[in-house]
Amino acid sequence: MANETEMRVVTPTLPAGFCNSPAQIIGLFEQLQVFFPGVFTIPNYGSDEPSIEDRNRPWIVYDATTGAYVATYNWSPSFGA
Numbered sequence: 001m002a003n004e005t006e007m008r009v010v011t012p013t014l015p016a017g018f019c020n021s022p023a024q025i026i027g028l029f030e031q032l033q034v035f036f037p038g039v040f041t042i043p044n045y046g047s048d049e050p051s052i053e054d055r056n057r058p059w060i061v062y063d064a065t066t067g068a069y070v071a072t073y074n075w076s077p078s079f080g081a
Contacts, residue, residue, distance in 0.1 A: 008035040043072075050075070 012031035018024060041057050044050040047064035050057070055075035063070055 005037065007037065009033070010035070 010033040012028055014028075015024075043058040043060050044054050045060050045062065047062055047070075050059050055077075059073045059075065061070040061073065062068065
């Protein structure tokens with residue numbers, strides 16, 4: 001694939017006496033950790049202005065009645081908008 005992204009996977013240590021029972025395999029998967037490269041920012045979506053604690057993320061605005069995309073904004077502390 002042309003757009004492959006390499007990710008680091010950390011597997012848990014196998015416990016003593018591990019015998020591949022379904023419960024133990026599920027327990028191992030629950031401990032699996034995958035680390036994405038870089039930093040990802042999840043944007044705000046919707047027609048309402050983001051709350052104060054979410055203004056550090058981009059805001060993707062949708063029309064409340066039609067659900068159509070309107071614009072993408074970044075909050076500016078200097079201008080308050």
